[in-house]
Amino acid sequence: MPYYPFIFYSILSFVLGTCIGSFANVCIYRMPQGRSVVMPRSHCPDCNGLIAWFDNIPLLSLVLLGGRCRACKGKISKRYFLVELLTGVIFILIWLCYGFDIRTPVYWMISTGLIIGTFIDFDFMIIPDQITIGGIFAGLAISIIFPSLHGVVSHFDGFRSSFIGMLAGGMILWLVGELGRVAFKKEAMGMGDVKLLAAIGAFLGWQAVIFTVMISSLTGALAGVIMVLCGKREMGSRIPFGPYIALAAIIWMIGGQDYWFVYLQWMRGGL
Numbered sequence: 001m002p003y004y005p006f007i008f009y010s011i012l013s014f015v016l017g018t019c020i021g022s023f024a025n026v027c028i029y030r031m032p033q034g035r036s037v038v039m040p041r042s043h044c045p046d047c048n049g050l051i052a053w054f055d056n057i058p059l060l061s062l063v064l065l066g067g068r069c070r071a072c073k074g075k076i077s078k079r080y081f082l083v084e085l086l087t088g089v090i091f092i093l094i095w096l097c098y099g100f101d102i103r104t105p106v107y108w109m110i111s112t113g114l115i116i117g118t119f120i121d122f123d124f125m126i127i128p129d130q131i132t133i134g135g136i137f138a139g140l141a142i143s144i145i146f147p148s149l150h151g152v153v154s155h156f157d158g159f160r161s162s163f164i165g166m167l168a169g170g171m172i173l174w175l176v177g178e179l180g181r182v183a184f185k186k187e188a189m190g191m192g193d194v195k196l197l198a199a200i201g202a203f204l205g206w207q208a209v210i211f212t213v214m215i216s217s218l219t220g221a222l223a224g225v226i227m228v229l230c231g232k233r234e235m236g237s238r239i240p241f242g243p244y245i246a247l248a249a250i251i252w253m254i255g256g257q258d259y260w261f262v263y264l265q266w267m268r269g270g271l
Contacts, residue, residue, distance in 0.1 A: 010092055014091060015058075016088075016091060017087045019058055021115070046069060058088075062076060093254045097255060102146050106146070106149060110204075113135055113199075121242035127192035131196070139166065143158040164201075164206050165201030166198045166202040168206040172197065197209060197245055216241065220241055
């Protein structure tokens, strides 16, 4: 691709990501409350005043307003800026990986759902069914329409790959949870995590599930140790696992799958 169009589409991807990130912030705030993410319009949680369009420009408005509501001067959480920036960065990384490929918009959609689920899980230790069960059905449907997402041609093969990925994702974490419950006499894995991995499998296939389980286990364990050492958690306390599942799935989408296939080839060569 020529240099200038490449720059243009990269910037466009980032801007689109920040706009979607702004909507993700609405979902993160409203979904746990069971409220509509469409109506009413965005408003200040402190004074309930409607936010004008010029105060709702992703990233820019928060900076210009100094992180405060124009009307009541109430403080706006820095998380709004973080979510918009994070979504923009992930969007541009996906664009750089795939360009004009069907995987680009699909992976944008998946990453948005993962970001929403991550921040809700951090706050409430839950992942809404709109993200997990909705993701399962969306993954199955999109895989039928676009079987190339799974590297196959026929619509049936697309559905089969998606269905196997869904089963693999759901069953692996369910078994881990059951074994943990028996061993430790308490719940070791929430069903939200099980459904989230099933949704990831439906979109990305069984190999992505294996990769996600491996990477999320490593990053989750590392984060848990760091939090215990920093005194923010006690040994044996529950931590939200969904964010680490989401992180691993995003790593898969932005290039992790290439390293996975190299690893598999190395393993076959060693055997």
